[in-house]
Amino acid sequence: MEGPINFTVLPRLARKTPTRILFLVMDGLGGCLGKGPTALQASKHPNLDALAARSALGRTIQVLDGITPGSGPGHLALFGYDPLTVDVGRGLLEALGVGADVGPGDVAIRGNLCTVDAEGRVVDRRAGRIPTSQARPLIRQLAEAIPAIDDVMVEFHAGLQHRFAVVLRGPELGPDVDDTDSGEIGRPILSAYARNGAAARTASIADQITRLAQETLAGREVANAVLLRGFAARPEILSYRELAKLSGVAIAAYPAYRGVARLLGMHIVDTIEPGCPVRDEVDALTDVWGDDYDFYFLHVKGTDSAGEDGDLARKAQVIEEVDEQLPRLLALEPDVIVVTGDHATPAPLRAHSWHGVPTILHGPWCEPDAETTFDEEACQRGRLGARLPATALLRLALANAGKLVKYGA
């Protein structure tokens, strides 16, 4: 919507101050009006309502009207980065998210342990969602069996359940390789297809990994092969410090969100576990709250998962869980608090969507609305507008926190 204008403006105007900004991001928060109550409308959240009453409200568009954001683009937009300009592949987010280092020239890949039959056909793309504790030793085996191919170092990093990441490090690697995962069962693992000459070597190495992994895991009934997906390089991108002079910290349990935060140079709190209660995340936030950081990213996953399952009641419940914890967040006295999502995930749609994301902006100069509740309708009427580019939120937060000098004399 706005393009990469923040890259031009913010580095010139941002200044370091002691004020603190908190972004409370409920993944997939938004719903679609006109399909019965949304999860925000179906839940009781008196604390969010009270905050909304002294805040400015709006609905954000992350990419463009009508375009449904994936998690990567959705978060990048929230953090002020134009997702149409910054191309971040999923392999990169997963790799960064599980703690891998990905440098310039490296290629990051997202992997699945999968199960193939005797003819090499994929019968389970996720190896029965093998528990993390069982998957880790297998990934260790792969790491030991495949430390390098030719002069390219191959790094394996275990993730959650069947998921892992691979980083290729060496000369002449290009990221433009199609997935080896056809996305269907009953079909063989695909050859890695290089979309251009620069990626030919990466594709050849990927095919060798596929073969060597099957040899290494041979004899197993499940989790006896790997699928490689989301080949990606690290884009040149301003860090959060370079963009806005912010020292950021992320409280996020899942790899992809940690990956986005790490890409921007935020510190990652790695003590929380996927599926943990929101209370644990707020505990972790409270622990790091202080002078080390001035930007706090708190990510709540449950709203999105419930939305994708079509479970409105559970989505509403997660919102209520967040609402219960809100007073603890407010007690930390952040100078600015933004409550929003990275995209909508309407439960009736059971998928991400393009609808505007309900958003609260609270800060000393936020111009509160007359609204007294937090839902899509109130946000639709709010001062921030019904179609606020998400990339504007960071600017508004910085402004409210007194972190931006004026533009021009």
Place this chain on the structure above:
Amino acid sequence: MEGPINFTVLPRLARKTPTRILFLVMDGLGGCLGKGPTALQASKHPNLDALAARSALGRTIQVLDGITPGSGPGHLALFGYDPLTVDVGRGLLEALGVGADVGPGDVAIRGNLCTVDAEGRVVDRRAGRIPTSQARPLIRQLAEAIPAIDDVMVEFHAGLQHRFAVVLRGPELGPDVDDTDSGEIGRPILSAYARNGAAARTASIADQITRLAQETLAGREVANAVLLRGFAARPEILSYRELAKLSGVAIAAYPAYRGVARLLGMHIVDTIEPGCPVRDEVDALTDVWGDDYDFYFLHVKGTDSAGEDGDLARKAQVIEEVDEQLPRLLALEPDVIVVTGDHATPAPLRAHSWHGVPTILHGPWCEPDAETTFDEEACQRGRLGARLPATALLRLALANAGKLVKYGA
């Protein structure tokens, strides 16, 4: 407003599905608030109101705030093409619209039969709006008399009344030539002026056409000369299929609108006549409704003509005529229906204008407004916003039709 971003995003995200989208375009639909009732406000349109009540409303800006669109740019924007990037000359639209083929390197020109006096001064720029049936034989005479000039083929195509199109086909032709029509009466036909060297040959050929046409038509009292206007080349442009994987069909009676649709590769229904009742157009739409197409463009001209004549009552009447036919359109059960215009033509202004165009977006995930009427005021308050870039409409329609996958992982 948005630039050519659709060209980047849509080819990646669009997918073929069986859902169908209908764009009902009332030319010049919008009015200007504060000048008495607009045509929408002055007319009774219970069916449009009922549709509005279960739809999202807004006002679209086709080019930029304050910029009045011509018919070409207005429609291009509606179809998702940034009119500031895609330069489509009127000559091209007229030529395509009357069925001519215009290839790369060709120059298309829009012509008028006109009347000059003994001294060669233009006394009627439209030859008394000579009836089509009388004009056709004259255009045939010209075609026979001027099949080529040097190594350039000259193709004549009759249009409506005094209008015709010329296509020049040959080497070294450039389109940047000024009209030979001064736009005034009592002045001579102008020499064709080449705005750059690449157009010098085109200008010279145009001057020869002017001369040869006058020789061919010599002795006639009216329609004894030609004016050449809107010299244009065919731009490189993604077809609708390339842009959005859409198979489009246009139900439009007038050449310029057929021309835009043909430029994008839509099929043209050529059985309807200019000035026919809206019912005939809906008949034609019903005939082609089915599995061959997933994008239907229905163009109603009468609203614009009435607006340009300053005839509010007639404009209101055309809206009522459309309203009567709306149930037949809805009975076809389009998955998504957009009701809009290509620009405003406020009757008090008697001309196209820059004001936001009242727009209805109806689809399964459109988030209906609380409004229960279809007019500029309701659309101003609507969810789509009072200044929605018209180029966003296609994306919203595609999204509602389930034709877009998400952006990024």
